[in-house]
Amino acid sequence: MRYFEDFLPGDVIETGSYMVSREEILSFARQFDPQPFHLDEDAGRRSIFGGIVASGWHTASICHRLLVEGVINKSHSLGSPGLDELRWLLPVRPGDALHVRVEVHSTTPSRSKPDRGAIKFRLEVRNQRGETVMTELATSLFVRRHPAPADPTH
Template sequence: MRYFEDFQVGQVHELGSYVVTREEILAFARQYDPQPFHIDEEAGRQSIYGSIIASGWQTAAICHRLLVRGVLEDSSSMGSPGLDELRWLRPVRPGDTLSARIEVLESTPSRSKPDRGSIKIRMEVRNQQGEVVMTESPIALFRRRPTTT
């Protein structure tokens, strides 16, 4: 179990990888982001992207899945009050393998609630060519390590 104290500024965590399929891109986009270049092959070919691409929101959701599996599911995570930045830098295409990593930027104990603290991280997602496709800077809340008496 990881607690607030286990996240040190400068620490890096590799979060694993995920292969994005055409079927997932289409299903996600049909339900949540039905823009033509996400749901229609011909519209994708005629767009500035040259093919269908994943919704940026899908990329963010995949990244979050990697974060949960790589860090949060074995931690004292208490959720998040939000994020300061989210950037989609390159399109994600069917067959891309996305890998993610985080770096701890800030670690701040709560002044009003001594049982917790917040961690600001920078998350970077790359495709199989090593190109950065997305970055974000979320803030996460974690319980502090229980004291033993």
């Protein structure tokens, strides 16, 4: 189990992979993204995508699952305050297999809470052809192995 101190800027972790089925694309879209090109093959063909494609939120949720399995659940994690600069670059289609390249972008000890620190990860979701379909800067909080001493100036 990793602590905050075990992540260093530039470290790279490659996650496992996740196959996106047509049934799961349809099921996610019906629940969370009911736009025609996510729901119907004909509508997808007539759209700018030229076929049915996964909701971007489906891709982002799969990315998170791979990050949880590959990093978060192997660490002393304290949740996430949010994320920045999420970009959908290429469509995800039925049968695509996604994995995530996780790079440690920066590590910042908390100023107010000496027991923890924030790690910003740069995530690249790639398909089976190595194409990057989505990028994101995700922040998570982790427990410090060695809490900082109290700062007498604060």
